[in-house]
Amino acid sequence: MSEIIDDIRNAPMHAWRPLFWEPVADTGERIMVGVVHAYGGQGAAARLIRDDVLDCLYGKASSGVRNLLDAALEMYAEMAKAGPLDAIEHPVLGLHPGPLRCTAARNVNELLHTAALLYSSLANLDKLDEMEEADVPQQEEIGRRFGTEVRDEVLRLRPDLAPGFGQGGELVPGGQRVRFGYFSPKAVLHFTVLHPVRIPASLRDARARLFELQRARDVAGIERAALIAAVPRDDDPMLGPKQREALRASRAEIEREADSVGMRWHAVHNAAEGAVRVIETAG
DSSP states (O other), X not given: OHHHHHHHHTSOEEXXXXXXXXXXXXXXXXXXXXXXXXXXXXXXXXXXXXXXXXXXXXXXXXXXXHXXXXXXXXXXXXXXXXXXXXXXXXXXXXXEEOOOEEEEOSXXXXXHHHHHHHHOTTTOOGGGTTOOGGGSOXXXXXXXXXXXXXXXXXHHHOGGGGGGBTOEEEXXXXXXXXXXXXXXXXXXXXXXXOOSSOHHHHHHXXXXXXXXXXXXXXXXXXXXXXXXXXXXXXXXXXXXXXXXXXXXXXXXXXXXXXXHTTOEEEEESSHHHHHHHXXXXXX
């Protein structure tokens, strides 16, 4: 125990500022959405407010809000690289820098976690574990939104793959047409999201999509079939211990089920990574 205490005491100090956002202009009501810091002498910025919180607040408009916040954070990161943090005093795209602080941290993840605990109740999701399902967007909507972001990224890189998106076919003779995230003579793909607040719903959705992929592969004779899932990073500082463990267990379970039917499973952290997997699979 004394070694752990000494380790913490000897951890170097790092400067940082919380970044606050005023969703409704001129109200004075601000929430902490990120951090600009100089960990290890390197300027950087990170968004701490979680995607699912923005989804709850803004629904279908949340992707635009994320883009706005990420653009502002990129600008703050460049400012931190160009000069000291105490010179960062002015708002950027609606984000306002908070007071300059210094915190002992052994790694950048520890620094961000400290910032979240000090300033942002919206960054720590442990208390959201018992949210009612009606309080968060439906799994279908979340998956559709992720699929749309992946499609846009793929079309930016490979516009020739456009005909395969939003296509599908019958899984049983005379049955209803099932639409897939991507469907072509070479490959069939589905998109889903492992949501830290909606683990049971996420698992049900993943299992259903694996079944549809298996049927499409067998009926249409398509060689390549894969489920592409958006998952939080395991080292995400905003995941609580219970959420992190539940996500690990869920990933392992889906991987086993995919392997049992000879299906590909790709866990990605953002739309850009998802687009890479689509291009690899679709050819």
